[in-house]
Amino acid sequence: MNVETSAVSVRGVAVKYDRVQALRGISVDFQWSQPIAILGPNGAGKTTLINVLTTMLANFSGEAYVAGLNVRSHAKAVRANIGLMPQDNNLYEPISGYDNLLLQGALHGMSSKDAKEAVADVLDRTDLHAVARRPVATYSGGMKRRLVYARTILHRPRIVFLDEPTTGLDVSSRYALWEDIERFAAEKRTVILTTHYIEEAERFCKRIVVVDKGSVIADGSPAELKATGAETLEEAILALTARRIE
Amino acid sequence: MKVLRALRGIIRHEILLQLKTKLFAMSLINSVVVVLLWGYLAGLQAQPMHHLRVAVVEGALEAEILLASEHLVAVPFASVQLAVAAVRAGEVMAAVYRPMQATSLRVTVDDTQGAAARAVLASISSALVRGMRSDGQPDVQAPLIPLLDVEEAWGLGMDDPGYLLRLLGAAIVAMVVLSNAFVFSGFTLIAEKTSGTIHFLALAPISRIWMIVGKLIANTALIATSAVIAVTMAILLFGVSPNGSLTVLFLATLLTGLGLMGLCYAISAYVRDERTFRIVAGLPLMMPMMFLSGIMYPVAVFPDWLQVVSRAMPLNWLMRIAHEVFFKGGGLTDVWPLILLLAAFAATMVAWGTVAVSRLMRVG
Numbered sequence: 051m052n053v054e055t056s057a058v059s060v061r062g063v064a065v066k067y068d069r070v071q072a073l074r075g076i077s078v079d080f081q082w083s084q085p086i087a088i089l090g091p092n093g094a095g096k097t098t099l100i101n102v103l104t105t106m107l108a109n110f111s112g113e114a115y116v117a118g119l120n121v122r123s124h125a126k127a128v129r130a131n132i133g134l135m136p137q138d139n140n141l142y143e144p145i146s147g148y149d150n151l152l153l154q155g156a157l158h159g160m161s162s163k164d165a166k167e168a169v170a171d172v173l174d175r176t177d178l179h180a181v182a183r184r185p186v187a188t189y190s191g192g193m194k195r196r197l198v199y200a201r202t203i204l205h206r207p208r209i210v211f212l213d214e215p216t217t218g219l220d221v222s223s224r225y226a227l228w229e230d231i232e233r234f235a236a237e238k239r240t241v242i243l244t245t246h247y248i249e250e251a252e253r254f255c256k257r258i259v260v261v262d263k264g265s266v267i268a269d270g271s272p273a274e275l276k277a278t279g280a281e282t283l284e285e286a287i288l289a290l291t292a293r294r295i296e
Numbered sequence: 297m298k299v300l301r302a303l304r305g306i307i308r309h310e311i312l313l314q315l316k317t318k319l320f321a322m323s324l325i326n327s328v329v330v331v332l333l334w335g336y337l338a339g340l341q342a343q344p345m346h347h348l349r350v351a352v353v354e355g356a357l358e359a360e361i362l363l364a365s366e367h368l369v370a371v372p373f374a375s376v377q378l379a380v381a382a383v384r385a386g387e388v389m390a391a392v393y394r395p396m397q398a399t400s401l402r403v404t405v406d407d408t409q410g411a412a413a414r415a416v417l418a419s420i421s422s423a424l425v426r427g428m429r430s431d432g433q434p435d436v437q438a439p440l441i442p443l444l445d446v447e448e449a450w451g452l453g454m455d456d457p458g459y460l461l462r463l464l465g466a467a468i469v470a471m472v473v474l475s476n477a478f479v480f481s482g483f484t485l486i487a488e489k490t491s492g493t494i495h496f497l498a499l500a501p502i503s504r505i506w507m508i509v510g511k512l513i514a515n516t517a518l519i520a521t522s523a524v525i526a527v528t529m530a531i532l533l534f535g536v537s538p539n540g541s542l543t544v545l546f547l548a549t550l551l552t553g554l555g556l557m558g559l560c561y562a563i564s565a566y567v568r569d570e571r572t573f574r575i576v577a578g579l580p581l582m583m584p585m586m587f588l589s590g591i592m593y594p595v596a597v598f599p600d601w602l603q604v605v606s607r608a609m610p611l612n613w614l615m616r617i618a619h620e621v622f623f624k625g626g627g628l629t630d631v632w633p634l635i636l637l638l639a640a641f642a643a644t645m646v647a648w649g650t651v652a653v654s655r656l657m658r659v660g
Contacts (some may be wrong), residue, residue, distance in 0.1 A: 101659045104499065105499075106495060106498060106499070106658060106659040107658065107659045108658055109658075126501045126502060126503065129499055129500065129501040129503070130501035132499075134499055136492070136495070136496075138492050139497075140492030140493050140495060140496045141491070141493070142491070143491065157497070157500035157501075157502070158501060159501070159502075160498065201496075237515060279350055
């Protein structure tokens with residue numbers, strides 16, 4: 051695997067917050083168009099790794115490449131290639147969902163016409179057309195989550211990071227969202243996911259990377275991870291991390 | 297009973313919260329500072345203002361009296377023309393002289409100075425009354441004061457009922473800029489921090505500097521709009537009639553707004569929440585600027601040391617420009633040093649704010 055041909059390439063990345071070592075020299079490569087889940091208990095370092103890869107965190111040692119671009123020296127180009135759905139719904143609540151999405155289009159340099167077309171497309175995909183003109187503050191938690199997802203894919207990024215995308219969603223909303231994530235991935239997009247819903251990771255991802263205490267402790271297909279003797283993927287991960295995943 | 301217990305719990309929790317977050321202590325300091333500033337400045341106006349400067353013409357009888365007086369600071373000039381020019385230039389508060397063949401003394405007063413202008417007239421009267429007595433005792437036979445013919449340097453009409461409102465007209469611009477800069481930049485950025493949208497913006501594939509520049513342009517436009525509306529209202533409702541360059545005033549407004557917003561961005565990047573911002577930005581910045589820049593009280597009434605403090609404040613530079621434009625027909629040639637100062641202030645604060653917000657956009 052090398053930097054040019056990988057969607058993501060991480061070489062010895064370490065991050066320290068004050069006295070906490072969040073990442074301990076992680077090295078890993080992700081292939082293009084292969085859905086990947088990063089699993090691990092709370093505080094394992096999953097979100098920190100995503101922050102490094104999305105250029106949000108610059109204070110780290112080692113090297114990281116996204117879409118063949120160094121996240122330090124080509125941060126803007128990296129950001130043009132990626133979409134991030136964060137854990138929190140960081141939306142502008144006083145304005146409408148439509149205007150939140152238009153802003154995303156503008157920030158990615160879309161023309162007004164292109165942005166409006168892209169907004170119409172993602173509103174269709176997330177079934178938010180009916181509420182699009184309402185202030186986001188009036189949305190339910192599920193609607194807000196879908197709007198964050200819509201915003202994440204609006205500019206058609208080549209690589210999408212989904213940080214616990216279905217947290218807080220009811221079952222039907224989760225299914226609907228997964229349906230579209232699968233559709234989006236099928237369009238030759240690389241989806242990198244963190245989640246606490248193991249069954250979602252197993253169903254959707256061909257490869258699972260387990261992180262704990264800032265290190266990669268397992269890496270393989272769901273079947274390979276279960277081959278250690280566990281009946282379910284959840285059991286396998288529990289055995290690996292030796293503590294309950296909440 | 298249950299309700300009372302719950303109520304007691306809530307009260308205890310709320311007090312504990314305010315004490316732990318040090319907000320109570322900060323609010324207390326805030327209140328004390330307001331009272332001290334307000335009380336001190338209001339008290340100044342009730343005191344005789346012996347530091348007010350008055351121009352006199354060398355060799356004249358009234359000049360000798362005023363030079364010997366403790367009621368004011370007399371400054372000798374070679375001619376009436378130079379003395380009056382000093383009033384119009386804002387170097388002295390008034391000029392006292394006897395016009396050719398006139399029986400009364402004339403006082404040309406800087407009527408743009410509000411309470412200070414009235415105070416200097418009183419000081420001149422007192423000084424002349426004392427000076428007219430040969431033995432230092434009241435002479436009941438003599439007129440209390442010689443006839444004083446008061447001339448307003450700028451013709452603002454100090455006896456008009458709307459005089460104070462006309463003076464406040466200039467302050468309106470400064471108030472609008474000050475309050476809007478805090479609201480549009482400081483509070484908005486804190487809302488972006490708490491909602492996490494600042495990190496959403498950080499993911500845009502452009503330099504983060506452009507993000508801040510965009511915000512500054514938008515908010516400067518909003519401040520300028522507010523200032524234009526406020527000035528228009530002052531003109532239509534209160535008869536304020538600016539006779540100087542409104543373009544210069546507009547430029548000064550933009551520069552002050554930019555500078556204050558840069559400052560607020562920098563502060564709000566470091567504080568935790570809106571309440572802390574109110575206290576941190578309000579205590580050392582907003583309140584002193586409101587009280588000491590000449591918005592609420594004329595700077596001339598302050599003692600010398602406080603005038604130095606006031607003249608170091610960017611909002612005072614804007615106030616002086618507004619005074620020039622509203623009352624003295626001032627243009628760029630009259631106020632360019634102040635415009636340069638404001639430009640330097642704006643550039644420095646915008647640079648600081650940009651660096652602070654760029655850092656804020658990163659995680660960790």
